[in-house]
Amino acid sequence: MHLNYSVKARDFTSAGSVSSAIKKVLKQLNIPPADIKRIIVALYEAEVNIVAHSYGGTIECELSHDRIELTISDEGPGISDLTMAMTEGYSTATEEVREMGFGAGMGLSNIKKNSDVLAIDTAADSPTIIHMTFNLKQGG
Amino acid sequence: MTLREIVEIVDGKVLCGENDLDRNVLNGFSSDLMSDVLTLLDEDILLITGLSNNQAIRTAEMSDIKQILFVRNKKPNKTMITMAIEHDITIITTTYSMFKASGLLYGAGLSAIY
Ligand SMILES: Nc1ncnc2c1ncn2[C@@H]1O[C@H](COP(=O)(O)OP(=O)(O)OP(=O)(O)O)[C@@H](O)[C@H]1O
Numbered sequence A: 001m002h003l004n005y006s007v008k009a010r011d012f013t014s015a016g017s018v019s020s021a022i023k024k025v026l027k028q029l030n031i032p033p034a035d036i037k038r039i040i041v042a043l044y045e046a047e048v049n050i051v052a053h054s055y056g057g058t059i060e061c062e063l064s065h066d067r068i069e070l071t072i073s074d075e076g077p078g079i080s081d082l083t084m085a086m087t088e089g090y091s092t093a094t095e096e097v098r099e100m101g102f103g104a105g106m107g108l109s110n111i112k113k114n115s116d117v118l119a120i121d122t123a124a125d126s127p128t129i130i131h132m133t134f135n136l137k138q139g140g
Numbered sequence B: 001m002t003l004r005e006i007v008e009i010v011d012g013k014v015l016c017g018e019n020d021l022d023r024n025v026l027n028g029f030s031s032d033l034m035s036d037v038l039t040l041l042d043e044d045i046l047l048i049t050g051l052s053n054n055q056a057i058r059t060a061e062m063s064d065i066k067q068i069l070f071v072r073n074k075k076p077n078k079t080m081i082t083m084a085i086e087h088d089i090t091i092i093t094t095t096y097s098m099f100k101a102s103g104l105l106y107g108a109g110l111s112a113i114y
């Protein structure tokens, strides 16, 4: 199964709606709750990052019986120092983002902890493409 | 501790989820930082927050948290209440500060996660 969504920059009213839609699908497929939780927490963090830090982007979800792959892409501005960005507590979030309850600098490390394989392709003035793989313990 | 007891302790108002007030909750977690909440592995949690926007409800939804206490008279709007009802989340509000609400609930036996 393949799902495709777009995510608007700065739209904090609907931020999380894609994660919510995908969570519904995973529940319907009877994926174990512990897997749903880690997949959705990682996805929601990435979705909020598109809203908070990028010019907008897309979320793709590829489901097979033993694995879920998520590709979260945006149109930039990219991350110049990824090691720094992955550090817990590091954040460039604006005041507006902080008022929305984000900007703790925990998102990327949350994503890393919850995914089985994580690949991030980014650079200054470039798109950011995050690819996450989740291996499912039981067939979904 | 039941949600009903929580409401009594913080002199709270229930905005939605009235039918679930007999539900038991083991832990409390106070934060305005949603990514902090998203690190929690436990789900048996009362989220105590002063952050009153859609993302507070979304964060509870994504973390499978079923009850939120909004402190300092933060009033959730209609959209937030609709979202909460859709995901069976009980919303309680109190005029007490986060410090006072957390202190009273901890004193009454609601556990801390860390
Ligand atoms: N998609 C993105 N595009 C550009 N920069 C990003 C993107 N995602 C993250 N960043 C950069 O990496 C930093 C760290 O991201 P991370 O998600 O860990 O924390 P945060 O979003 O600032 O706060 P939190 O996620 O805890 O609410 C961000 O502050 C931002 O500078």
Ligand SMILES: [Mg+2]
Pocket: A045, A048, A049, A102, A103, A106, A107, A108
């Ligand atoms: Mg983030």
